[in-house]
Amino acid sequence: MAIELKMPALSPTMEEGTLAKWLVKEGDAVKSGDILAEIETDKATMEFEAIDEGTIGQILVAEGTDNVKVGTVIATITGEGEETAAPAPAAAAPDPAPAQAEPVEAPAAEDAPATSAGQTAEKAEKPAATERASDPAIPEGTAMVKLTVREALRDAMAEEMRADDRIFVMGEEVAEYQGAYKVTQGLLDEFGSKRVVDTPITEYGFAGLGTGAAMGGLRPIIEFMTFNFAMQAIDHIINSAAKTNYMSGGQMRCPIVFRGPNGAAARVGAQHSQNYAPWYASVPGLIVIAPYDAADAKGLLKAAIRTEDPVVFLENELLYGRSFEVPEVDDFVLPIGKARIMRKGSDVTIVSYSIGVGLALEAADTLAGEGIDAEVIDLRTLRPLDTATVLASLKKTNRLVVVEEGWPTCSIASEIAMVAMEHGFDDLDAPVMRVCNEDVPLPYAHNLEKAALVDTPRVIAAVKAICNRA
Template identity: 75%
Template sequence: MATELKMPALSPTMEEGTLAKWLVKEGDDVKSGDILAEIETDKATMEFEAVDEGKIAKILVPEGTDGVKVGQPIALLAADGETVSDTPAPPPAPETAPAPEPKDADEVDVPASQQAEGLPTPHVFDTAARDLVADVANTVDEPEVPEGTPLVSTTVREALRDAMAEEMRQDERVFVMGEEVAQYQGAYKVTQGLLDEFGPRRVIDTPITEYGFAGLGSGAAMGGLKPIVEFMTFNFAMQAIDHIINSAAKTNYMSGGQMRCPIVFRGPNGAAARVGAQHSQNYGPWYASVPGLIVIAPYSAADAKGLLKAAIRSEDPVVFLENELLYGQHFDVPQMDDYVLPIGKARIVRPGKDVTIVSYSIGVGVALEAAQELMGQGINAEVIDLRTLRPLDKATVLGSLKRTNRLVVVEEGWPTCSISSEIMAICMEEGFDDLDAPVMRVTDVDVPLPYAANLEKLALIKASDVVAAAKAVCYR
C-alpha cells in the first residue's frame, strides 16, 4: 500500500501554495532527507523533503500547479519492495475550493478521500494568534484623504516598505540598518527590494548585535544622519533598550537642545503565532512610559505608511511598533505623492454613540469585530485607534467619552502598568464627570505567553471578551 505525500504547511500562515518544481520523477527511489519538490508558500520558496524511504509511485500534482491546498495529496510513495503497479489509482484531486477564512483554517474538515494513510493530514497549526487578525473586509477604516483620491489595496508589509523607500528617495540622510534587512530582503520581508534600489551603502546588514547597532544608529543620528534601525522583533530590542532609552531618548534634553537623535527603531511587536514566552511581548507600555521618545503603533496599512513617513521625518527618536500578524493584511492606501499623517493623533475608526472602545495595533481589529457583534445586540460602539501611544491623544478619547459616557480599553498585552491603565487613569482624572460606569479593560492574561495551543487561546484577547465588557459598562 502506498503512502500519500501531502502538501505540507511550510510556514505558520500557509494555507495553500504553488508546487513550483518536482525534483524527483516517478520511479525514483528516495530516502529520508532527499529533497522532493520546491513549494512556494505565501512567503517564500521552500524545499519539501522526504521523511521515509521508498519509491515515487505516482506524481499526483504536476509542477507549476497553483493553489494546492495544505493537506492535498501530491504524490504516492511506494514502500520498499513494493512495485509501482501495486499502488492503487490515485484518489481524485479535490476541486479547488475557495480559500477558507484564515481564522477557520484549523477547523476545516478534510474529506475522507484525503485522509492520510499512516500520516495525519496536514493542516495549518492551531493558534489563537490567528484569531487576533480581524476580518479586514468588515472593518470600517477609511483613510483620511481628499475625496476622489484613488485607493490601492496594499498590505501593511508593502505600506511600510513604500514609506521607507519614498523617504529614502527624497532624503539622502535616511538609511536602513538591521539583521537580514538587505540580502535576505528582511526576516519578514518588510525591506524587500530596498537593497536593489538603494544599494549596500544605505541598506546595511548587521551582525546579530542589537546593543551594538542600536548604539551605532543612535550615534549616527546624533551626528546628523537619519537611521531606520530594524529589530527582527522587539523582543530582541531588549538587548538594546539601554541605547533606546538612555542614549536616544535623553540626548536632546541633557544637551539643552543642542544634540538631537532623529532615529526610528522599528520592527514587529506583540504576540505572534505560537512562538512562546520570549518572543511574544508587547513593549508599547514600556516605551510609552519614557519621556523623550515618540511611540507609534499603527493598525491599518494607510496609517502604517503615513505614520512611518512622519516618524522618519521627525527630529525626535521614534519607537515604531509593528505587528507580524498584520504584515500580510490588505487595507486601502491612498495613492498620493506624499501621504504623511500627524504623529499624536488618534482616529475614530468607527463612529458610534453607546460606548467607546479604545485600542491600538492589532487590538483595533478585535475591537472592530466586537463592535460589529455589539451592533447586532443593539449597542452602537465607537472605536478609537490611538495610533500614537506617546504622546497620547487624550482629547479624542475624552471627547468620545463625553458623548458615550462609557469606555472599554482593548490591549493585546499585559494589564499591569499598561496603556489600558493609563487610559483608565486619564478617564478618572479628566473625564470623571462624564462616566456613567467604571472604565473596563480587556487585555491578555497576566502570565508569560504559553506555547500550548489551548493555553495560548486562553491567554490572548478575544472579541467575545470585548463584547462582554462593553455590555457590562452599558449595564446590559
C-alpha cells in the first residue's frame, strides 16, 4: 500500500510552510535518509528526508507552493513490488493527523477562531474590526505595511544599529545561525561580527558581560534564546543592571536591553514555558515591556534601545510569525510607559498584555455579539505601569477583568487588581477578575497543556460573571 508523505511539523510552533523544492521526481527509487524536498518554515529552510524505502509514486504538491499546512499529503511512496498508488483525492488538506496538528492548534485558534483545520487558504489575520481603536501615536492616514512581529523586531534593531554604532547584539545563535527564532536574521550580513556577536552557551556570563559593556559606555542588546534561560542570568539583570544607577547616586548608567521570547510556547514543557513578566516588573530600576503586535514591537524596541535605563523586553514565540499593520514612517518610535486602548467599549474593561491581548480582543468580539461592549487595553509597558489609562477606563465601565498568560499568584493581574482597589475602589461595581493560567507547572500532554493555559472561553466566562450575564 502506498505510504502517504505528509507536510511535516518542523518546529514546535510551525503551522504551515512552503514546499520550496522537490529533490526527487515521480518514479525515483528512494531509501531511508534520502533527501526528498526542501521545506521552508517561518524560521529556516529544512531538508525533508525519506524514512521508508520505495518509489516515489505521486507528487501532490508542486514545488514553490506556499502555505502548505502541516499534515497535508504532499507525495506518496510505494513499497517494493507494489503498484503505484492511485492518485490520492485532490483535497489539499485532509484532517491532519492529531500528532502533527495538535502542537499548532492552540496558536492557530487564537489567531483565527473561525478557521477550522480544514480551511486552508488564508493565513488567519484578525480582521480590522471597525470599532478597533487606533494607536493615538500613529497619525490618521499613515501608510501601513504588513510585517510579522519577527520582522518588526529585526527592523527595529537594524534601524537603531544604523543610527548608533555603540549598539551591538549579543547572544546564542544570533549571528551565523541568523537567530534561534530568526529574529536577528540578516543582521550579521549588514553589521558584521563585531556588532552581531555569537556567544557560547553562557547566560550568566554574557548577561554580565553585556551589563559591564553598558557601564563602560556601549549600548548592548542581549538576546536570551528564551527568558527561561535568563534565570541563570537574573542576578546581573537585577543586581547589576537595575540597581546601579541608584547605588551610584545617578553616576553610573546601564543602558542595556535584555530581550527574547517569554511565556508559553507550544508543547515544550514546564522548564521552557513560563512568563517572567511579574518577576521583572517588581524590580525598581528596570523598564519592562511586553508588546502584542508588530507595530508596538517595533516602536517600543526602538524606544528600549534608546533609553538610558535598563530594559527587559519580553517577546512571545507564538506571536513572532503573526502579521500586523506597521506604520510606514521613518523612525517609528513609541513612548515607553503608555498603555493602548485596542478596542473602545463601555460595559467592561479587559486589561492584558502580550499574547493575552489577542484573547481579550477575540473575547470582546464574541461578547459584542451578546450585547456586552468590552474595552480592551494593552498595557504594553509593565513597568512603569500606565495606571492612569486603566483607571480612566474603569471609571467609564466600572468593571475590570485582567487577562494574563501566566500564573495568577503575585501576577501582573494581581497588581492591576490592587491598583483598582487602591485608586479605583469607588468606581468598581463588581470584583476585579483575574483570568490567568492554572497554578501549576505547564504540562506537556496536549490536553493538559490546553487545560492549563488561559483561553478565550475563560475570558468570556469571567466577563459574563461580573456583568451579571452568567
